[in-house]
Amino acid sequence: MIGLTLSGRYELLARVGGGGMALVYKARDLLLNRFVAVKVLRQQFTHDDDFVKRFRREAQAAASLSHPNIVSIYDVGQVEDTHYIVMEFIDGANLNEIIRDRAPLQADEAVRITAQICDALEHAHYNQIIHRDIKPHNILIGNNGRVKVTDFGIARAVTSSTITQTGSVIGSVHYFSPEHAKGVATGEKSDLYSLGIVLYQMLTGRLPFLGESPISVALKHLQEPFEQPRKVNPYIPQSVENVILRAMRKNPQERYQSAREMHADLETCLQPQRLNEPAVQYSSDEDNEEDKTKVIPAIRPDMRNTIEAPAVKVSNANNEERWNSEGLTEQKRKWVLPTVLGALAVILIAVLIWAVSALKQQMPQDVLVPDMVGKTLTDAKEQLIAAGFTIAEPILYEVVEGKEKDIVIKQDKANMEAKEGSPIQLTVSKDKDLPPMPDLIGKTLDEAKVALIEMGVKPGNIGTTPEFDQSEPDTVLDQVPPKDELFNPTTAVVNLKISKGEEAFPMPDLLKKTEAEARAILISKNLKLKEDKIIREPSYFPKGTVFKQFPAEKDEMVTPQTEITIYVSSGYPADSRKQDLSITVSPAVAGKTSKIKIEYSDATGDNIDGGTYKISSTTSFPITLILSPSKDGQITIYRDGQVVQTEPVPYLVIPATNNSPDPDPGVDGGAASGDNQGGEEGSVPVDGEITNP
Incomplete structure (x- = not known):
């Protein structure tokens, strides 16, 4: 599309970026003479209502915001099937490129960038807009250091209904909030969680959660803790780490309550008195000791002999006296109690010895x-x-x-x-757990290669097969292995079928073809000819023949499905004049054969063949010329290959000698040759004299 001018105003100069849904071009606003960025919806999505609505929603969401840290929207338009958004052009790079080239960043630079993003989110949230896709790719940084948030393609206005419908999760999985990953309602705090990940990535050069598939990454957001930033980069101040830890809490209630609150914390986190503040702690991280499972140590063999038999407790109440069978009391004997206790002790010791012996026999060796x-x-x-x-x-x-x-x-x-x-x-x-093949169809070749190389595919194992297609050049059309098939990235050979644009071919010559012949030729070349593109006008071409074609002349390069306009002759113009003449020619030598050739030029063309003849005596030949006010006729006679006579036939009105009209039924749409048009029959001898019969 480079070189195309949209709506007669935005001239596309160069492609500067793009994603799965749209391509971004640097363009010149011809009306205001300034550079702009034009985002164009990919051709394959122009008839997908969901993509078109999302594309328009981006423009509506961003256009409702006006802030120095948010990319401004200038215009929205549609030219036939091309949908586009015109926005502020930022001369610089996106944050993802900066992280890739320079991470980890210095703490003061990372905090400065994060604070500007936070300021933009504060403005968006104030206007009831949740971005929902905060990631380094959507953060532009100009050469002047100004940070700009862009791509509100999946933003939603906050309403009474949920922002993310259950089962419908949209966004970038590495920057999901836990509630976003679950597909439940997302709000301001979800944007702050994503911003915390961006700050984490700037300071460590890595993402907090990685996985072999999007699902595994989403589950880690929900369930697993991340490695604390200072363990990855010990040069991060504790106060800055505290900002990350609070922004990335899995429980939204433990995060910053608003972008304003996070922005205020960022403004003070690099003050000297805060740099070494204590690490932030949350009560939810402390397990309840009463709920912990108690571990009871096993009894070791050397502990068995320490087991004491339970003491036998004997009550001596009323033992001082007992009743005999006759109801008389007598003093209890003193030896009875010691004897009973001794016997019980012997029995218990014997039982204990037997139990220990049996236990030893049953103990595993x-x-x-x-x-x-x-x-x-x-x-x-x-x-x-x-x-x-x-x-x-x-x-x-x-x-x-x-x-x-x-x-x-x-x-x-x-x-x-x-x-x-x-x-x-x-x-x-x-065996290594094999990941599924990602869906690369619709991505650019560069995007597909980056995705594969990040998974471990060797660059030399990525092959391409170009073919002509109406998609943008270098768009992936098909892939082997197919989407979701398990493959080993370290050994797999991936082949990508990519578009090399539409095939161009020379425009066929339609001039002097009948309308039916022209239509058949265009259909065979896969070119379009609509009924309203067939224009009938008078011309000096024969009636019903094509005398002009647009936009391409013969042999100019065109692509399939190009719309062609043809102009079909409806007859000669009203001011044309038909002149019937008789050409009289003699042989070079009377009685000997001479070869005669006649050529003529008139309003219908130059050097037209009037016929070739062999004569041995003086002979007359009829010829008809069509003359116009702007072009006289001319007749040239060749005898035996030599020009013997050239006679001009001027456009003039000569009254007929018989004063009767000379009708011209063969000229449709032009002037008949009669007394009012000056049409007549003349004689052109080889000596150049024109005589009337």
């Missing part, structure tokens, strides 16, 4: 655990079970480069004694 490292999982299981051990569940798996699948790479208790029946934990090698 200590057995040497064999080393299974290097054996297959099947062999390791069989040998450990045969040795009297069990296999701990679950078996652990790890990816080890160069190691075959299902080989034991680690085990606990190897080459040491353990009790029979003890569980043995095995760690076994496995």
